């Protein structure tokens with residue numbers, strides 16, 4: 631018995647010695663516990679970039695750190711501010727070089743589920759790809775990779791974190807791809823579904839009469855109330871179908887005349903001009919101003935736009951048509967939109 635114990639201790643000691651002496655050993659990284667609501671279909675995470683605790687933490691640090699921008703002046707969070715559900719209250723954001731973006735910064739809540747293209751025109755196919763574009767964009771971080779890599783390499787804490795998260799050896803350099811992967815991990819962790827609407831679905835909190843009326847109008851659920859068609863494009867549970875539509879913001883004789891070509895600029899197809907990715911309506915009360923160019927200041931203006939049936943264009947969706955909503959219906963729709971605000975939004979400040 632005693633000798634067996636001694637042997638086990640000796641073997642354990644030897645194993646530990648071996649493990650410590652072996653510089654090429656792999657550190658096992660804890661997976662990140664992604665809390666997904668049961669209403670969501672499980673997030674598809676690329677096998678080349680699994681979410682780990684340390685990876686998400688590194689991505690978060692980078693997201694909030696101006697070290698990535700040309701002159702260390704702004705970070706991703708300057709335009710994607712947590713307290714506005716990771717959007718910008720300005721219609722057009724100001725980048726590191728003082729240039730304005732040509733579109734409004736969208737919310738990043740639940741962005742990990744956007745598989746049909748990122749940006750208003752869908753020009754990036756993955757979050758990793760999108761990070762690389764935002765970093766290089768002269769209207770955003772305007773960075774040059776060699777400079778960014780040198781800064782991170784010389785930063786002892788970052789240099790160690792990258793080695794740990796991506797299992798780099800002492801000779802390996804940090805690559806742009808590592809930065810992209812870490813930030814993408816953090817972005818995928820931004821899963822939220824704790825709005826009043828979610829609690830209503832889970833039977834925790836009822837909607838009041840006005841909000842219920844708004845829900846029925848939103849999802850075309852009651853034959854005694856007008857249909858608004860909203861739910862065809864802003865589908866449950868993400869409140870976006872992720873598809874590209876022209877929701878009738880402009881009247882034009884030829885789509886070619888539209889200044890912002892939207893999806894058409896990315897695909898080169900004529901009938902994609904003027905289409906934009908349907909944005910989520912989750913946290914919509916926090917993400918004003920509205921539309922890709924921030925043309926509407928308030929949700930009341932947005933509801934008026936849809937109620938009037940939008941403006942005619944060749945490819946405007948037939949689901950954007952005069953709705954004939956009464957004042958009560960409009961107030962109901964507005965009340966319902968306010969039920970989509972995550973209750974924890976005030977804690978985004980801490981993220």
Ligand code: HEC
Pocket residue numbers: 693704705706707708709710723724725726731732733734735736737738741744747748749750751760761764765769770771813817
């Ligand atoms: C100067 C402001 C600014 C900065 C800095 C910035 N963004 Fe953005 N972001 C925008 C704007 C504007 C858009 C929309 C651009 C478009 O669609 O053409 C956007 C779009 C996005 C999207 C696409 C959202 C969607 O619904 O498809 C993601 C994701 C994103 N940004 C993440 C980031 C990350 C990560 C960083 C830091 C590496 C970053 N952004 C830095 C302004 C900014």
Ligand code: HEC
Pocket residue numbers: 858859860861862863864874875876877879905906907908909910911914917919920921922923929932933936937947949950963
């Ligand atoms: C045919 C699909 C479609 C229908 C129907 C539709 N939307 Fe939209 N919605 C979109 C698209 C696409 C955009 C983005 C357009 C743009 O910016 O060019 C948008 C934008 C919005 C925005 C601005 C979001 C933001 O982050 O800026 C709000 C709010 C909105 N819609 C609410 C509604 C409401 C309420 C209804 C019903 C009355 C509705 N939508 C019906 C497709 C649709």
